Amino acid sequence: MTPAGLTETGDRPRELEGRVAIVTGSTSGIGLGVAEALAARGAAVVLNGFGDAAAVEDTTRRISDAHAVPVRYDGADMSDPAQIEALVERTRRAFGPTDILVNNAGIQHVAPIEEFPPEKWDAITAINLSAAFHATRAALGAMKERGWGRIVNVASAHGLIASPFKSAYVAAKHGVIGLTKVTALEAAEHGVTCNAVCPGYVWTPLVAGQVAAQARAHGLSEKEVIRTVFLAEQPTRRFATIEEIAATVAFLCSDGAASITGVALPVDGGWTAH
Numbered sequence: 001m002t003p004a005g006l007t008e009t010g011d012r013p014r015e016l017e018g019r020v021a022i023v024t025g026s027t028s029g030i031g032l033g034v035a036e037a038l039a040a041r042g043a044a045v046v047l048n049g050f051g052d053a054a055a056v057e058d059t060t061r062r063i064s065d066a067h068a069v070p071v072r073y074d075g076a077d078m079s080d081p082a083q084i085e086a087l088v089e090r091t092r093r094a095f096g097p098t099d100i101l102v103n104n105a106g107i108q109h110v111a112p113i114e115e116f117p118p119e120k121w122d123a124i125t126a127i128n129l130s131a132a133f134h135a136t137r138a139a140l141g142a143m144k145e146r147g148w149g150r151i152v153n154v155a156s157a158h159g160l161i162a163s164p165f166k167s168a169y170v171a172a173k174h175g176v177i178g179l180t181k182v183t184a185l186e187a188a189e190h191g192v193t194c195n196a197v198c199p200g201y202v203w204t205p206l207v208a209g210q211v212a213a214q215a216r217a218h219g220l221s222e223k224e225v226i227r228t229v230f231l232a233e234q235p236t237r238r239f240a241t242i243e244e245i246a247a248t249v250a251f252l253c254s255d256g257a258a259s260i261t262g263v264a265l266p267v268d269g270g271w272t273a274h
Contacts, residue, residue: 021099031104041250097146116168153177195265207239234268
């Protein structure tokens with residue numbers, strides 16, 4: 001008997017065949033995992049983000065070859081509204097109108113409010129919040145016209161709760177959830193959904209580096225740092241994986257999630273259940 005969601009060969013059904021997806025901030029980490037998950041389900045994918053040109057080219061080719069879908073890279077600067085609009089237009093010319101938009105691009109800075117550099121505040125709110133608005137604004141009209149669309153905003157558990165020293169990030173992620181709800185309401189009668197995924201701590205190369213740095217700074221083992229610093233509020237006491245976040249996003253892009261909209265979905269090991 002074949003498990004639900006799999007074909008007789010054990011492969012996932014290509015339920016997004018013919019769909020066009022833009023995933024911002026997708027040259028590494030969560031965004032790259034999401035792009036892979038959508039490609040595996042048959043979507044043509046546009047990658048976006050920073051990285052070594054040769055490495056990005058290799059990633060683009062690898063995903064395309066592995067899943068037999070068109071994949072291209074677009075280096076649009078997500079802090080620039082004009083470049084975001086151009087990204088959506090270039091995607092239309094290359095693959096067709098955007099069916100799936102995953103707003104994942106984000107940056108972080110940690111400091112007390114009175115010491116927080118204003119330029120860091122501006123950069124974080126531009127990339128973590130305003131970019132999601134500008135991309136949604138550019139893509140939503142065509143989704144409504146065609147009667148189908150999926151917008152998934154990668155927010156954070158910090159879009160639901162706060163931690164000290166992360167004023168810009170927390171404010172931006174709370175704003176992303178507000179934008180998600182408004183978009184969902186405006187698009188609800190047009191076959192377009194908009195949801196936010198709110199990860200807790202996820203094991204990525206960036207987090208691995210932060211763990212190592214904290215261990216050196218405090219004279220602790222990496223295991224102690226993970227348990228007492230990073231996962232102190234995450235009841236499962238383990239990091240979520242990139243694959244878990246990507247699978248959640250992919251589900252929200254499926255027809256099975258057609259009645260899920262305006263939701264801020266924690267994927268945080270129970271952190272926000274406190």
